[in-house]
Amino acid sequence: MTEASAGKSRSIAPIPSLSRQRLADQIADVLREQMLTGTLQPGDPIHERDASEALGVSRTPLREAILILEAEGLVETSPARSPIVANPSLEELSDLLLVQANLEALAGELACAKATDEDIAEIRDLFQRMVDTNDDPDTVGFFKTDMAFHEAIVRATGNQPLIKTHQQYNSRLWRARYMSSRTRMGRIETMRDHGDIIRHLENRDAPATAEILRRHLLQAIANITRILRTERPDTAS
Template identity: 45%
Template structure:
């Protein structure tokens, strides 16, 4: 296995651990210990950590172990603002530029996710959800847009995953994805953008609710008597 692909594989595993909270925000990632635990050398581990740092999931520290990033609500909502602009541009360009086969593939992904949603574990469900958005970005046929969209999607990975755990999120995601896919099928850019904007506005609400509930839980824990 090439060093680059090994680093990507390690990054995928660390990313999933961050997603699930196995590596909690603020937790140190000890390069040597992590490499030993995974049975790899420190070189690909170091590169994997750099990959995650570029995505904003890990914060590097001079002469100290890197830590899992702890973005604030303001950090996340700022990133959602940028992601929203990127996704609205993506869906508009996809309506104009995507081939019929690409549109059909997007609609098929939407149908498959809807059919399997209830039986999927939360991480698989989330990955299918993100796949839908990445496929639309790819169908825009703008390499720079797809690259930037991928970077912001990665930066929001954990916050977006946590927002999908909101009990209200499931039905909304399915309905909104169906509406976006239908508008794409009709190549109706204005309607597709409207549905996507509503979808991402709900993401903002879900993220805010998560941060607020976490703050309440933290405050209650601090007030608990010894």
């Protein structure tokens, strides 16, 4: 027993709210992680009974987790079918990136006005880490730093709805952008653009920061289009 068994004596532990997270949220986290690692791949069905048994939980919270992921656009449900992991078409990815480009442009603009020096220092640290690990073969680690860099910029705006929306778009774009980043040109472009971004940000040059971020994301559309065109020449309805 830790502290929560008998009487609730003066709340010694200030961390109860974290462990008190809903099971559905925890399950959603696990499923998200499995989508990232590839344990769950686009198009894979998620059977209620199988998945709940595999995770050691009952069907109810599993169903609720599916609801959460559905709202985020990570799974798709059909009336009498098992929910399936979203498998966005090229058109949908393009649409998502177009919106994301503008969200990040807005974020860059706001960040120039609102970011503290500590925020910018953190962003620069993330950039530095990317430079340091540029030759590292760990593509996942490099990419996660890439994502963290962008998220840090958005977080520096302090605009909660923007942060949340941006995060959800990132979740849906994770796989596509990861594939895009694995190309050699992807890394080179990323490094150059990120250098420009942090420079404009430190200069508090809002228009320039917004524009480079928009271009950076729009470039991703071209990259992903090229990759998907070769991998799956059609399937985009």
